[in-house]
Amino acid sequence: MWTILLSILYTLFVVGVVVVILTGGDDIYRMFSWLMVVLFIPVVGIILYLLFGRPATTMELIPKGFLEDINRMPMQHADTELHERLLEDSYYGSIAKLLYNSDDRTVLAASSMEVLTVGKDKYQRLFEDISAAEHEIHMMYYIIASDELGVKLRDLLARKAREGVKVRVVYDGLGSFWSDVKGFWRPLRRAGGQVYAFMPIRLPFFDLRINYRNHRKVVVIDQRIGYLGGMNVAQYYTEGNELGQWRDTHFRIEGSAVAGLQRVFLVDWASAVHKRFDLEPFFAQIDRGAPYESPIAMQFLTNGPQAHWQTLEQALVKACSIAHEEILIQTPYFLPPAGLQLSLCSAALRGVRVCLMIPARGDSLLTQRASDSYLTQLLQAGVEVRRYAGGFLHSKILVVDRQFVGIGSANMDFRSLEINLEVMAFVYDEQKARVLGKTFDEDLTACYQLSLDEWSQRSLWRRILEAIARLFSPLL
Incomplete structure (x- = not known):
């Protein structure tokens, strides 16, 4: 009796999931992949879909109005002439207009940009900038490992927090899961630093938010220096591992364009702390439309559950x-x-x-x-x-x-x-x-x-x- 009842309930549940997949608006290939998983891998396929397949378009990480407020802030720091000139450029214009119209990304100007392709060079430069910080350090990484490099970074941040620098860190709850559960961040929190996990994973195999991860790597120091790229914080970037030496690319910028990275960090921060805050102080020291001698034009584009376009x-x-x-x-x-x-x-x-x-x-x-x-x-x-x-x-x-x-x-x-x-x-x-x-x-x-x-x-x-x-x- 119970076997028949459970079979009927499971069949109805599968039918319901199939209907959701078919009406979810995914492309045909993604839809087909999920149908194969759900129909041909009993029970496990349903669990996989619940964890990894549900559309994210209905997720609201922060209130829509506050997200729009944050997104508007970099516009105050744009060089209007540079922005308009790039959008009308015969070569760059079409892609610059696309990004401006689809993601509302103003063209911003950096006064300098340094390309970093070696892990040791990147961390040396980053640690020097952190050591020289006077006011605030904002940091977001997908992975901050609790290894030798991670400990060195954490201890440096704790020292700066004790010196009175505002230290704010967001790490991904899955990517840095083991650092989280080991109490790795306790010394920084005790020193006065603010540290939050993005969507912390409490029950890894049952948390339905596990699929939506923050994979960004962003640092903003004193509203003056910004870092962005592919490098996480882990010892294998400096020492290598069984795969050999890791080859990655990062860059360091200064100038008005830092406002774009500050925006990205504050979206993550608002998602992690679950509250509104005054935005003006976080942009007060960033150059406002400074006409640099040799400006480096750039647009920062993002995606995620609350993005309207891919x-x-x-x-x-x-x-x-x-x-x-x-x-x-x-x-x-x-x-x-x-x-x-x-x-x-x-x-x-x-x-x-x-x-x-x-x-x-x-x-x-x-x-x-x-x-x-x-x-x-x-x-x-x-x-x-x-x-x-x-x-x-x-x-x-x-x-x-x-x-x-x-x-x-x-x-x-x-x-x-x-x-x-x-x-x-x-x-x-x-x-x-x-x-x-x-x-x-x-x-x-x-x-x-x-x-x-x-x-x-x-x-x-x-x-x-x-x-x-x-x-x-x-x-x-």
Whole structure:
């Protein structure tokens, strides 16, 4: 009797979940993937969908009105002339307008921008800036490990808090889960620092918010210096691990553009503390529309549960469409939505050199096999696929025509482009684009190139595994 009743209830529940999937507004590929999981993996498939598949569009991390107030703050710091000139530029204008209209991102100006591609260099520079901080330190990372590097950072922040500097830290509740449960942050809190987890995970296998993670890496110091990029805080960035030395890209800026990073941090902060606060003091010391001698124009774009558009994906697709000569990409995880895959193939087919650099060895077998399933179509279209064998490639950059750059925390996968909270900067500066293009060329010396003939010879079992793994692409 009970068996029949439970079977009926489970069947009704499955039917209800299928209806939700079919009416949820997802693209057909993502919808199909979830239907396969729910229908062919009994019970576990339902749990996976509840944890990882529900639409995030109805989630409100902070009140909509307060979010709009925060988003408007950087506009006060824009160089209006630079903003208008870029939006009307014959080359940059189309993508700058897209970002301005879809994500309300004003063009901001940095007075300087320093590219950091070595972990030791980045942390040395960051620790120097923290040590020199006089007023406030804002920090958000997906992972802050409780290893030697993490302890050094925490203790430095605690010292600055004791000196009277306002220290505010947000870490992701899943990415830094083990640091959280070990009481790692207790010394900083005792010193007066404010530390909060973003969506803390109390019951990892039952918390329905586990899917929505804050993957951003943002630091703002004294409303004067900002950091953004792909590096978390972990010892393997300086010492390496079983995957080898980690290769990543970060940048440090000064100037009015810091307002854009301050906005991103304050959105995370408001989500973590669950209360409103006065915004003016957090922007009072940032340059307001300063006409720098050599301004570096940039727009900061974000996505997440409260975003109206998939801005990051739109920006990447648009960048591919305006490329005249070359598209250079570094990403550790390549599981692109259909629109981005098609854009890359289309660019290659019309004669643009498209070069995709991905790790030779990934940190997840399932993810790497799913990623491999996308390569055949790219190779057939003429895309250069390079495997980086100099360690683990964790860098996330896009260089178009060596004219502008996209750089930030987002990978080229479903999770970064459609689910996670991410941040990228599009930098419209030929000099910086050429610097990062040159760095890309140097990284090529540690790569080997895949050929279509070689790739076509992989075994049938390998192809079957790739096809199965691809079904899980929207989940990975």
